[in-house]
Amino acid sequence: MTSMSDLLDGIVGQCQSLTLLLISAVLHRQASSFIYLAKQNSLQVLLRDPRGCEGLMGLVEEQVRVCQWEVEAMDAVRRGAELAVEECQHQFHSPWWNCSTLQGLQVFGKVAIQGTWESAFIHAIAAAGIAFAVTRACSRGELEKCGCDRKVGGVSPEGFQWSGCSDNLFYGITFSQAFVDNPERSRGVSSSRALMNLHNNEAGRKALLAHMKVECKRHGVSDSCEVRTCWKVMPPFHKVGNILKEKFEGATEVYPKRVGSCKLLVPKSSRFKPYTAHDLVYLLASPDFCDRDPLHGVFGTSGRQCNRTSAAMDGCDLLCCGRGFRTAQAEVVECCSCEFRWCCAVKCKQCRHFVEVHRCR
Incomplete structure (x- = not known):
């Protein structure tokens, strides 16, 4: 007659074997x-x-x-x-x-x-x-x-x-x-x-x-x-x-x-x-x-930045999959009024301006 201890050992052994098989499958799959x-x-x-x-x-x-x-x-x-x-x-x-x-x-x-x-x-x-x-x-x-x-x-x-x-x-x-x-x-x-x-x-x-x-x-x-x-x-x-x-x-x-x-x-x-x-x-x-x-590891396009005037894949119509988009103002900092200083450096100012940014709904 099989004891409870033997039965548990058998179950544990089967679980361990199954775990190893799963790990192996995951490794090969990845x-x-x-x-x-x-x-x-x-x-x-x-x-x-x-x-x-x-x-x-x-x-x-x-x-x-x-x-x-x-x-x-x-x-x-x-x-x-x-x-x-x-x-x-x-x-x-x-x-x-x-x-x-x-x-x-x-x-x-x-x-x-x-x-x-x-x-x-x-x-x-x-x-x-x-x-x-x-x-x-x-x-x-x-x-x-x-x-x-x-x-x-x-x-x-x-x-x-x-x-x-x-x-x-x-x-x-x-x-x-x-x-x-x-x-x-x-x-x-x-x-x-x-x-x-x-x-x-x-x-x-x-x-x-x-x-x-x-x-x-x-x-x-x-x-x-x-x-x-x-x-x-x-x-x-x-x-x-x-x-x-x-x-x-x-x-x-x-x-x-x-x-x-x-x-x-x-x-x-x-x-x-x-x-x-x-x-x-x-x-x-x-x-x-x-x-x-x-x-399936898919993030979707919601929140992606799109180009409102483009008819290509980066355009809001295509990229947003027909869901529409939101428009917000974003501050952009760029170098401007650059001057060459002798010798030998270029000195620029920092200009700030706002642009429209479009993101998919």
């Missing part, structure tokens, strides 16, 4: 929460502790291992996460969804994990941000395990000499794949969301790789000599953001389909063009961003 590193300004202090990687908030088990393998790169990872957040907010400053952030581990809220258009962009810009920042750290000599890309050498077909410090984007991309992709790969290829995220991660990195540019320096007294040394550099990150915003606007809705032993993402409609490795894909339609919906 693989993009490493973006929380963007908010950890004291990262270098934390990593001085031998067990510092394990104490970093926002990392799952696979990312902790990458951190331990190359702890010196983690400050670059933090900068990459910051770049991703800033660029996302720059690209989406006026639409209904403005890439707003939360205080919790999921920086972008549930929007980042729902398989929508917005989630596609977040994954692409984050993967690109990590690759960009780590590559830049390599070129600056901040990391022991990498430096400039010395494989770029010899003479080009155009006749210039490859030299200088080419950005080692191969290293940055490889690091991004290990750090950003591994949590998704651990979910297995049977997960449609993982397939989507992995595709968009790679599309973000390809936006960097496909737009590397050549910089050159001419040799000669007049700079007219035909002898040039050249090197490859990454595009500005704003350009990467512009490219991915265009990909976002042309993203393809897909669904999972079993093809033999493989699971693939195929366009949901035959009218859609086949997507390429450079394009973004999404599984689910976006939520309605007009009204506040905490369940």
Whole structure:
């Protein structure tokens, strides 16, 4: 006969197992929460502790291992996460969804994990941000395990000499794949969301790789000599953001389909063009961003500043979703009556005036 004690022990054991399963599910579901590193300004202090990687908030088990393998790169990872957040907010400053952030581990809220258009962009810009920042750290000599890309050498077909410090984007991309992709790969290829995220991660990195540019320096007294040394550099990150915003606007809705032993993402409609490795894909339609919906991590547009005279997305008609807007007076302080003083300063007065500010109801 089973005693009450044994019965309780069994219940406790089942509860513990269930708790571990739930924790594991949450960690895998929130693989993009490493973006929380963007908010950890004291990262270098934390990593001085031998067990510092394990104490970093926002990392799952696979990312902790990458951190331990190359702890010196983690400050670059933090900068990459910051770049991703800033660029996302720059690209989406006026639409209904403005890439707003939360205080919790999921920086972008549930929007980042729902398989929508917005989630596609977040994954692409984050993967690109990590690759960009780590590559830049390599070129600056901040990391022991990498430096400039010395494989770029010899003479080009155009006749210039490859030299200088080419950005080692191969290293940055490889690091991004290990750090950003591994949590998704651990979910297995049977997960449609993982397939989507992995595709968009790679599309973000390809936006960097496909737009590397050549910089050159001419040799000669007049700079007219035909002898040039050249090197490859990454595009500005704003350009990467512009490219991915265009990909976002042309993203393809897909669904999972079993093809033999493989699971693939195929366009949901035959009218859609086949997507390429450079394009973004999404599984689910976006939520309605007009009204506040905490369940889906949506803040709504109430209180957002709008432009009364604009017919674009930042205009009060569109941004306020037909709810109307309120107008108030706001004081603005600007520099004015600036004068140059020899030598070498500019002296300005502070002018105050009032402007109308319109906010959505």
